[in-house]
Amino acid sequence: MQHIIEMVGVSKIYPGGCVALRDINVKIEKGEFVFLVGPTGAGKSTFLKLLFREELPTRGQIFINGKNITRLKPKEVPYLRRRLGVVFQDFRLLPQKTVYENVAFAMEVIEASPREIRRRVPKVIEMVGLSHKMNSRPHELSGGEQQRAALARALVNNPDVIIADEPTGNLDPDTSWEIMKLLDEINKKGTTLIVATHAKELVDAMKKRVLQLEDGRLVRDEERGVYRCET
Amino acid sequence: MDDWSETKREGFTAVKLRTIRYFFKEAFVNLFRNGWMSLASIGAVASALIIFGSFLMISINFDYIAKNVESQVEITAYVEDSVDKLKINQIELGIKSIDGVKEVVFVSKEQALEEFKKQVGEELLEGIENPLPNSFRVKVETPQEVAGVAERIQKIDGIEEVKYGKGVVEKLFKITYWMRLVGLAVMAIFAAISVFIISNTIRITVFSRRREISIMKYIGATDWFVRWPFLIEGMMLGFTGSLIAIALLAAGYSYLYDMVKLNVPMIPLLHLEEFYDYSLGLLLMGTFLGAFGSGFSMRRFLRV
Numbered sequence: 001m002q003h004i005i006e007m008v009g010v011s012k013i014y015p016g017g018c019v020a021l022r023d024i025n026v027k028i029e030k031g032e033f034v035f036l037v038g039p040t041g042a043g044k045s046t047f048l049k050l051l052f053r054e055e056l057p058t059r060g061q062i063f064i065n066g067k068n069i070t071r072l073k074p075k076e077v078p079y080l081r082r083r084l085g086v087v088f089q090d091f092r093l094l095p096q097k098t099v100y101e102n103v104a105f106a107m108e109v110i111e112a113s114p115r116e117i118r119r120r121v122p123k124v125i126e127m128v129g130l131s132h133k134m135n136s137r138p139h140e141l142s143g144g145e146q147q148r149a150a151l152a153r154a155l156v157n158n159p160d161v162i163i164a165d166e167p168t169g170n171l172d173p174d175t176s177w178e179i180m181k182l183l184d185e186i187n188k189k190g191t192t193l194i195v196a197t198h199a200k201e202l203v204d205a206m207k208k209r210v211l212q213l214e215d216g217r218l219v220r221d222e223e224r225g226v227y228r229c230e231t
Numbered sequence: 232m233d234d235w236s237e238t239k240r241e242g243f244t245a246v247k248l249r250t251i252r253y254f255f256k257e258a259f260v261n262l263f264r265n266g267w268m269s270l271a272s273i274g275a276v277a278s279a280l281i282i283f284g285s286f287l288m289i290s291i292n293f294d295y296i297a298k299n300v301e302s303q304v305e306i307t308a309y310v311e312d313s314v315d316k317l318k319i320n321q322i323e324l325g326i327k328s329i330d331g332v333k334e335v336v337f338v339s340k341e342q343a344l345e346e347f348k349k350q351v352g353e354e355l356l357e358g359i360e361n362p363l364p365n366s367f368r369v370k371v372e373t374p375q376e377v378a379g380v381a382e383r384i385q386k387i388d389g390i391e392e393v394k395y396g397k398g399v400v401e402k403l404f405k406i407t408y409w410m411r412l413v414g415l416a417v418m419a420i421f422a423a424i425s426v427f428i429i430s431n432t433i434r435i436t437v438f439s440r441r442r443e444i445s446i447m448k449y450i451g452a453t454d455w456f457v458r459w460p461f462l463i464e465g466m467m468l469g470f471t472g473s474l475i476a477i478a479l480l481a482a483g484y485s486y487l488y489d490m491v492k493l494n495v496p497m498i499p500l501l502h503l504e505e506f507y508d509y510s511l512g513l514l515l516m517g518t519f520l521g522a523f524g525s526g527f528s529m530r531r532f533l534r535v
């Protein structure tokens with residue numbers, strides 16, 4: 001079976017010489033839910049950035065749906081990104097736009113029809129449980145609400161894969177748990193999820209596949225894993 | 232589903248109407264958000280085009296005046312005194328056979344004296360033997376041929392001397408040549424200045440919105456989708472600047488035109504309407520400068 005994501009011998013050395021990833025080999029199947037864990041500076045964000053071409057690998061190949069994305073022309077990159085929904089750690093919502101407008105904007109950018117936008121946006125916002133804040137701007141929202149708005153935007157174009165970098169980063173345990181449940185629901189509908197996180201309890205509780213990075217090396221790849229092996 | 236067939240939609244080809252509306256809305260919003268810088272850009276384009284336009288109008292008029300003077304130029308060929316009537320007819324035929332000659336008129340010694348008398352007064356020449364030679368007045372088809380034709384007449388046997396408005400015409404042409412050269416240089420300098428100011432204006436917009444631009448790109452916007460509003464903003468700046476330039480040039484020109492007509496009516500000048508095509512050219516040029524300036528400042532921010 002063809003994997004939705006495959007990394008072959010991927011290394012990333014940043015200009016300046018910092019080695020963020022060393023010889024990573026990973027296959028992720030369509031519909032999987034994968035946690036990416038590891039101490040700070042281990043290379044989790046770098047791993048995710050390689051997937052949506054914020055960064056290019058120094059060595060190795062990355063395939064998404066069988067297509068080698070390290071060989072994409074700049075012109076092709078937007079069409080790769082349209083298949084991936086990214087939830088950034090700092091949300092990256094547009095401050096002067098409301099929640100509705102932020103989510104709609106993701107559809108405008110790919111030139112969806114207004115009718116489609118009017119139909120789809122409220123549905124997705126409802127899905128993340130933010131209908132009551134549809135017309136608020138980001139600064140009027142709590143961290144958890146901004147997280148949901150960012151998630152709605154990542155979801156709205158029906159991506160094949162959702163990539164989330166520490167989606168529970170600054171949230172209290174209850175809110176974190178709600179977000180995780182939401183991600184799990186999305187995953188159950190068939191979307192592949194890759195989530196970088198420090199939230200040990202959540203990872204342990206969810207019993208998903210865990211990729212552990214340490215100093216840029218993939219040190220553990222475990223089905224139904226926990227955050228860190230007790231030794 | 233797995234191939235990126237949509238990739239072909241990049242660029243102008245499949246831009247939808249609502250997307251174009253979005254582009255213009257964005258452009259207008261930014262134009263007003265950067266009020267002062269927008270005004271500076273418009274001013275830069277306007278001054279560049281006013282200076283260029285002035286040089287253009289002056290040099291076109293010089294051309295026109297030069298042509299006018301030239302068309303009045305005729306060649307006078309003086310015949311040697313020893314030449315007899317029969318030879319004179321032969322010479323006339325010889326001149327007529329030269330390419331480019333339009334008209335040949337024979338002026339005899341007597342006629343020349345009559346004319347001269349009219350000019351300086353009868354009494355002065357009383358009792359003196361007629362010193363004037365027989366001559367031909369020759370007109371040519373096109374002004375540029377004057378020198379060549381004059382030279383060939385000179386070679387005809389029996390011709391003593393050939394004269395035409397040599398020097399005056401060449402001087403005028405030299406002036407228009409330099410006018411054009413200086414005009415071109417000044418234009419190039421001011422075009423560069425406008426591009427610089429416009430690209431800085433747009434750069435401020437782009438810089439203050441670089442986060443937004445990177446977000447757009449991360450959620451799958453193409454470069455052209457991001458770029459168009461800025462290009463339109465630049466074109467509107469350039470367009471407005473050139474409209475102002477054209478209006479001021481037209482006003483200034485008609486004022487000077489009236490002044491000249493009133494005070495030195497013998498100087499031939501082109502009427503304002505003759506510059507209609509040029510004003511369209513200026514408009515295009517200003518719009519292009521604007522687009523170029525904004526496109527120039529965009530490049531760096533799209534690379535995400």
Ligand SMILES: Nc1ncnc2c1ncn2[C@@H]1O[C@H](COP(=O)(O)OP(=O)(O)OP(=O)(O)O)[C@@H](O)[C@H]1O
Nearest residue numbers: 014015016018020039040041042043044045046047
């Ligand atoms: N743009 C960059 N230029 C240079 N070095 C970088 C860059 N981005 C990351 N690094 C370095 O690469 C290494 C991995 O960084 P990365 O952000 O991937 O870690 P992380 O696992 O996401 O850490 P955290 O849990 O703190 O977010 C770090 O040592 C970091 O300093």
Ligand SMILES: [Mg+2]
Nearest residue numbers: 044045046165
């Ligand atoms: Mg990180």
